[in-house]
Amino acid sequence: MTNPNGTSKYALEARNLHIFYSSFRAVRNVTMQIEPNKITALIGPSGCGKSTLLRSFNRMNDLVLGSHAEGEILYRGQNLYGNNVDPVEVRRRIGMVFQKPNPFPKSIFDNIAYGPRILGQRNKKILGEIVERSLRQAALWDDVKDNLKKSGLALSGGQQQRLCIARTLAVEPEIILMDEPCSALDPIATLRIEELMRELKENYTIIIVTHNMQQAARVSDYTAFMLMGNERAGELIEYDQTERIFTKPNDSRTEDYITGRFG
Amino acid sequence: MSATENSTNTVSQYSQYLPDDKQLQKNIARRNRQAIIWKYVFLFSIVLAMFSLFMLFFSIIRQAFTYVTIYDQVNPATLSDKPLENLSQQELGDVIENHYGAIRTGRNDIRTLVFNNVLGLSLSDQEKIADRERAKETVTVREVFEDKDKKYPAELADQSVIRLDVVGYAALIEQNFDQEQLYDFVIKNVVQPLIVNSWTLDEYFFSRDKVNQDIADTEARLREDKKDPTIELTEPKFHSWVQWHLITKTIDLSRPEDAGLRTAIIGSLWMITLTILIALPLGVGAAIYLEEYSSGGWLARIIQTNIDNLAGVPSIIYGILGLALFVRALEKITSGDIFGLGVGGNTATGRTILSASLTMGLLILPVIIINAQEAIRAVPDSLRQASYGLGATKWQTVWNHVLPNAMPGILTGTILAISRAFGETAVLVVVGSITRITVDPSGPFSRFTVLPLQIFALITQPQAQFRNVAAAGILLLLTILLSLNAVAVILRSRFSKRAV
Numbered sequence: 111m112t113n114p115n116g117t118s119k120y121a122l123e124a125r126n127l128h129i130f131y132s133s134f135r136a137v138r139n140v141t142m143q144i145e146p147n148k149i150t151a152l153i154g155p156s157g158c159g160k161s162t163l164l165r166s167f168n169r170m171n172d173l174v175l176g177s178h179a180e181g182e183i184l185y186r187g188q189n190l191y192g193n194n195v196d197p198v199e200v201r202r203r204i205g206m207v208f209q210k211p212n213p214f215p216k217s218i219f220d221n222i223a224y225g226p227r228i229l230g231q232r233n234k235k236i237l238g239e240i241v242e243r244s245l246r247q248a249a250l251w252d253d254v255k256d257n258l259k260k261s262g263l264a265l266s267g268g269q270q271q272r273l274c275i276a277r278t279l280a281v282e283p284e285i286i287l288m289d290e291p292c293s294a295l296d297p298i299a300t301l302r303i304e305e306l307m308r309e310l311k312e313n314y315t316i317i318i319v320t321h322n323m324q325q326a327a328r329v330s331d332y333t334a335f336m337l338m339g340n341e342r343a344g345e346l347i348e349y350d351q352t353e354r355i356f357t358k359p360n361d362s363r364t365e366d367y368i369t370g371r372f373g
Numbered sequence: 374m375s376a377t378e379n380s381t382n383t384v385s386q387y388s389q390y391l392p393d394d395k396q397l398q399k400n401i402a403r404r405n406r407q408a409i410i411w412k413y414v415f416l417f418s419i420v421l422a423m424f425s426l427f428m429l430f431f432s433i434i435r436q437a438f439t440y441v442t443i444y445d446q447v448n449p450a451t452l453s454d455k456p457l458e459n460l461s462q463q464e465l466g467d468v469i470e471n472h473y474g475a476i477r478t479g480r481n482d483i484r485t486l487v488f489n490n491v492l493g494l495s496l497s498d499q500e501k502i503a504d505r506e507r508a509k510e511t512v513t514v515r516e517v518f519e520d521k522d523k524k525y526p527a528e529l530a531d532q533s534v535i536r537l538d539v540v541g542y543a544a545l546i547e548q549n550f551d552q553e554q555l556y557d558f559v560i561k562n563v564v565q566p567l568i569v570n571s572w573t574l575d576e577y578f579f580s581r582d583k584v585n586q587d588i589a590d591t592e593a594r595l596r597e598d599k600k601d602p603t604i605e606l607t608e609p610k611f612h613s614w615v616q617w618h619l620i621t622k623t624i625d626l627s628r629p630e631d632a633g634l635r636t637a638i639i640g641s642l643w644m645i646t647l648t649i650l651i652a653l654p655l656g657v658g659a660a661i662y663l664e665e666y667s668s669g670g671w672l673a674r675i676i677q678t679n680i681d682n683l684a685g686v687p688s689i690i691y692g693i694l695g696l697a698l699f700v701r702a703l704e705k706i707t708s709g710d711i712f713g714l715g716v717g718g719n720t721a722t723g724r725t726i727l728s729a730s731l732t733m734g735l736l737i738l739p740v741i742i743i744n745a746q747e748a749i750r751a752v753p754d755s756l757r758q759a760s761y762g763l764g765a766t767k768w769q770t771v772w773n774h775v776l777p778n779a780m781p782g783i784l785t786g787t788i789l790a791i792s793r794a795f796g797e798t799a800v801l802v803v804v805g806s807i808t809r810i811t812v813d814p815s816g817p818f819s820r821f822t823v824l825p826l827q828i829f830a831l832i833t834q835p836q837a838q839f840r841n842v843a844a845a846g847i848l849l850l851l852t853i854l855l856s857l858n859a860v861a862v863i864l865r866s867r868f869s870k871r872a873v
Binding site for chain 2: 173199201202203208212214215278281
């Protein structure tokens with residue numbers, strides 16, 4: 111990016127964003143500002159484009175053949191979809207945690223050290239420090255500190271997801287995108303991840319997609335409600351502080367959704 | 374209450390189309406019978422396959438271990454009163470001297486033996502000596518034998534090495550061999566035993582009449598041929614054709630008991646090694662490009678279709694391609710001429726191991742690509758996403774995650790490809806392997822032969838005993854093939870363990 115030190119009031123800002131898969135318009139005309147050091151939740155029924163929107167924030171959508179975007183996503187005053195922007199750098203600054211825990215089939219240590227390693231850090235001592243700090247931040251250190259050589263796949267589902275979060279933290283991103291991070295976990299593991307998210311927002315901006323409205327209400331500061339509109343394109347219906355969305359939504363469709371009348 | 378009634382009604386409505394309790398039992402019995410029939414069909418296939426495999430091994434092993442009778446071309450009893458193995462070095466020397474002294478071409482024969490067996494001179498060295506002698510120069514025994522660090526009697530030192538008499542040559546042989554070596558020399562070059570009959574174990578033990586008849590027939594034929602009514606064959610004895618000399622000696626199409634396959638083994642190993650070095654990186658590279666980089670456009674689809682079809686093209690067609698492209702068009706390169714490594718400038722020819730390996734590489738490339746593609750496709754997308762999500766480049770993702778996780782599958786494909794290439798003959802016949810070669814290949818630019826072709830050459834020999842050598846050769850071929858595959862299997866299990 112040409113302007114790494116650029117500043118902006120917002121962590122991310124989408125302006126008139128349209129996202130396409132080939133000729134199909136998946137997301138129509140989204141404009142929203144993501145507040146720094148807050149948790150922003152994207153909610154809505156299946157197929158409303160919330161995952162697509164989330165994945166466009168770090169250009170993971172580029173991996174889908176034929177996908178492209180119109181409009182702008184501003185990060186530090188720079189359009190992420192601009193011509194001179196390398197998606198590799200975007201993803202290094204805007205990390206991602208996926209729906210299903212996906213640790214690499216390697217040791218816990220190697221899982222976390224992978225990010226710093228691909229950035230060129232080879233020093234064993236520094237890598238060790240990064241691994242410990244990331245695991246502590248992800249509240250996993252006490253569980254695994256004696257067994258860093260164990261395969262990441264040998265952990266329980268909740269631990270695996272925290273390992274994936276620690277892995278993301280290891281490259282020190284500014285923003286963490288979470289795509290339904292708890293949907294494959296049991297309620298106790300879910301609570302631990304939510305707790306972790308509250309701790310992490312001190313240092314990071316978090317955007318989370320969730321199907322679980324209680325989760326959105328519990329952890330998020332802002333909530334965006336999306337819905338499938340004309341030609342099955344997802345649209346942003348309402349975006350406000352979570353408290354407002356869940357108590358006095360402006361749009362009747364939002365109210366119908368959060369009260370369980372559809373979706 | 375009404376809801377329950379409704380649902381009961383619905384069930385009864387549909388259940389009239391489904392079997393009632395009695396019918397159900399019959400229906401289940403029928404379906405179970407069907408399942409059992411299929412089970413036995415599958416079991417039969419397995420049994421048939423196992424039986425075929427067993428028969429294959431049985432027929433090969435049957436031919437490789439036989440009973441034989443031997444005809445000594447010179448009866449040992451006429452050479453000495455004592456059994457030959459008890460003779461002293463001196464006496465064995467006399468036997469050699471007497472034998473070669475008695476035959477007309479004896480002097481030439483024994484000189485050749487001295488040059489080949491005692492001195493180990495190459496043909497070109499022998500030519501040089503002959504040329505110098507023709508130029509009226511005397512090449513002395515001292516010069517040649519000291520050059521090769523061999524012993525010689527002092528009185529022969531200044532004589533010409535090619536103009537000695539039989540006594541002189543016999544003395545040279547006697548000086549340089551110990552008793553055991555001399556005994557072997559006498560057996561091989563004087564007694565010259567020939568295996569004239571061979572019977573498989575089952576023939577020998579269960580059809581004695583046939584065995585006796587065969588012996589009588591052979592004896593009668595030999596007595597007539599040699600005009601010697603005293604000829605007698607030895608008692609049948611067990612003979613294993615799987616012998617160490619199979620891998621230490623070169624092919625000898627006059628004596629089946631001495632035929633070795635060393636040249637073919639070395640040729641096969643050279644060929645297969647080069648083939649893998651050519652085809653594996655290319656194949657895996659192509660698979661990575663098609664799976665990870667290509668955007669799946671029409672060009673990629675055409676390439677994909679072609680690769681799939683190429684895997685089924687008969688190998689002879691690859692052979693013709695190899696002949697036209699590597700042997701003829703690229704002769705300068707494949708003969709090593711361009712690097713100054715050819716087998717002498719004017720005899721340069723493209724019929725080399727390199728040409729064969731390049732052609733074979735083309736042959737197995739589709740197999741490797743297709744298997745590597747399958748393996749790469751089987752790597753879960755979540756791993757790629759995780760890697761990209763951390764800011765890895767495409768190459769880092771492929772190198773760190775896709776390749777290691779696809780490795781077991783890639784190696785499986787490689788095993789299949791190696792097996793195919795190792796047993797392949799049609800390609801090599803066209804590209805120009807020669808079966809009567811006795812010079813070991815020394816590098817990619819050598820002429821060569823391979824095991825399957827050598828085995829074929831053995832089978833087509835008129836003398837029946839070569840089929841026994843061929844059977845032993847097949848066992849050798851299978852052994853080498855299984856060892857090669859074992860390496861790949863071990864590598865595969867290593868990678869599989871690492872991936873968990």
